[in-house]
Amino acid sequence: MIDPDVAAWILDFLLRQTLDDSLVHRLILSLPIPAPSPSSPLHRTLILRRLSSDLSRRSLSPRTLHSLELLSSLPRPSSAAALRAAYAAVAADLTVKPLRPSSRGGDDDGGGGGGGEGGGEGEFYDAVNRIWNCRVADLEAAAEGAEGAEAAAGLVSPELRATRREMEEAVVDATVRAGLVVRYTEERAFQAVRVYLEEAWKELGPSFLELAAEALIGMAKGKGLEMENPNSSKPSPEEGSRLLELVNHSGTVNKRGKEIIEENTHEWDDLFGSPLPANPVEEPHVSYPQKGKDSLLVKDNNQFILRKRRKKWSSLEEETLRKSVERHGVGNWKFIKQCHPSIFKDRTEVDLKDKWRNLVRH
DNA sequence: TTAGGGCTAAGA
């Protein structure tokens, strides 16, 4: 059995190599690492790796935005200017995406819901609401208030505020909308993320294993334990693969890990404590309890039914609900949930409605 | 998807 600290060093090293995503997924499941705390170096490496993965798959999604938000909330946010630029570019790209000719779909769009003319605009309005009137508005509010001000200020820039105004204008003006499509290209967003990642990886420096290896080599040469020269030669991807093989043969793949690999789910997100779907529409609905630690069996009329385990509302959930209702009004429960997927990850729209009923009752 | 009635676990 590998020591958790050693496992974390191995993972931290391998995450920086050009390994295939599926291998990284298997690694995360195989190694006995606890969920990294936001202050641990591994946390930053994991988020950067997830972002790199989005870039290499050329797939920018709300998950990408979430990664950038997480990075800005870390104790010492790296490459602040590039991070702000990447956030603004990705937010704009995700909003404008439905307006691009390639996304509007032909007659075989198969997506249902809307379709036809105006479908792209509909999705655009929805994205403006979700990203700019909700997500970015929250950041701006937080940047001005005391709560999370530092993290939010790391993302809020004059450029972001200007783009938000532009998006609002585009909702009512077709000419502005057309301008957005020309200006906010997908390539522009990719480029901004690429620039940020280059800077961030550079700032991160070598992994602990690399430093240790250098020190060992130094010792072998009789030079003592010097841990300098961070840009010395990195182990090759092949070496990373061999190490991975070693880990896989150590027999530490747990049962749950195997199940998840078989189900091909998104193992990354488990490590961040707040799974975020690539597309909010695909978010799993939690209204029907499933067997597990979050459910309990209750006897009802001589038959057992599965019931969701009672979970007290946290002050963060309560406060978020209050602010959301203030901003978006009563009754928009689904929208409010979509605005705060990580905070309300364990709640259904009905839960939000029920909680609000309780809040106004007393 | 939402509103509203009703049930029940938890705690005073």
Added chain:
DNA sequence: TCTTAGCCCTAA
């Protein structure tokens, strides 16, 4: 035992 909060069911 009573109240409250969280959850479920059903109709629209």
